[in-house]
Amino acid sequence: MKLDFDTLNIVLLALMLASAVWAVVTSRLLMAAVGLALTSVVLTLVLFILKAPMAAVFELSVCAGLITVVFISVISLTKSVNDIEAHEIKMKRIKRFIFLPVFLVLAGWLLSVKALHLGSHEALPAESATMQEVLWFTRRFDLIGQILVILAGVFGVIVLFKTKHSVDGETKQ
Amino acid sequence: MSADIATYFQASVVFAILIIITALYCILVSRNLIRILIGLELMTKAVTLLLAIGGYVSNRMALAQTFIITLIVIEVVVIAVAAGVVIGSYRHNNDLDAGKMNNLKG
Structure with a gap:
């Protein structure tokens, strides 16, 4: 069977x-992190189809890989819940998220029925520059911003995780 | 813009808005700090989708890719620092419940 592009x-x-809703609704944190990774993987496929291979590779390696590792590390560093607590959390989540499908169906119906007026969005003439040229020449200032953001993040993590040594030799975090 | 691309553009915007609604709902009703981070992360996924479809429709995919890469870099730094804050908060309060973080309450 031939599958249509659209x-x-x-x-x-x-x-x-669906994977985003699953990540939000599921009661287990680990499954939520997996749902988030699944959302990233599907977004990667969408980016590949939209002819954005570099962005897709970044999305797959950083968002689906690195951020999932960060989330799983945070989950493993915090306490796990026992069966009774897990059941209570599940019941609470069902109560809290009972309105989400209603909101989604309503919003989806409203947005589908009423055509969105998002400007003319006419296609411009095809650009001749490649992604690398745009990144290194047109948007060079963005790279400086990215470097500064990464440095700020590194300093933030160092400050958050540094250990203090008191006078009596006791180590505090 | 052809009718097919216009339809796909409309569908993408609708799905991106639905993902933003899902993430906002998660942030609003969740008290667990990790779940709030997951909601934040989902919102950036929707923004990435909007940037990609905007670049595709306007024939500026190279520019859109540079914006997406910048967004991903910012996103990963924000998540790393926020994860550090979550772990620090857990060590301090022994709980991940945002409702119990009332140390600064006057």
Whole structure:
């Protein structure tokens, strides 16, 4: 069976929404992190289809890989819940998220029925510059910003995780 | 812009808004700090989708890719620092409940 290009795109978008909802609704934190990674993987496929391979590679390696590792590390560094607590959390989550499907269906219906007026969005003439040229020459200042943000993040993590040594030799975090 | 691309553009915007609604709902009703971070992360996914579809429709995919890469870099730094804050808060309060973080309450 030949799959239509538009059908494939819409299926991927629906899959992305479904995995996002699953990440939010599931009662287990680990499953939520996996759901988030799944959303990133589907977004990677969408980016590949939209002819953005560099962004797709970044999304897959950094968002689906690195950020999932960070989330799983945070989950493993915090306490795990026992079966009774897990059941209570599950019941609370069902109560809290009972309105989410209603909101989603309502918003989806409203947005689908009423055509969005998002400007003319006419296609411009095809750009001749490649992504690398745009990144290194047109948006060079962005790179400086990225470097500064990474440095700020490194200093932030160092400050948050540094250990203090008191006079009596006791180590505090 | 052809009718097919216009339809896909409309569908992408609708799905991105639905993901933003899901993430906002998660941030609003969750008290667990990790879940709030997951909601924040989901919102950036929707913004990435919007940037990509904007670049595709306007024929400026190279520019859109540079914006997406910048967004991913900012996103990963924010998540790393926020994860550090969450762990620090857990060590201090022995709990991840945002409702119990009332040390600065006057």
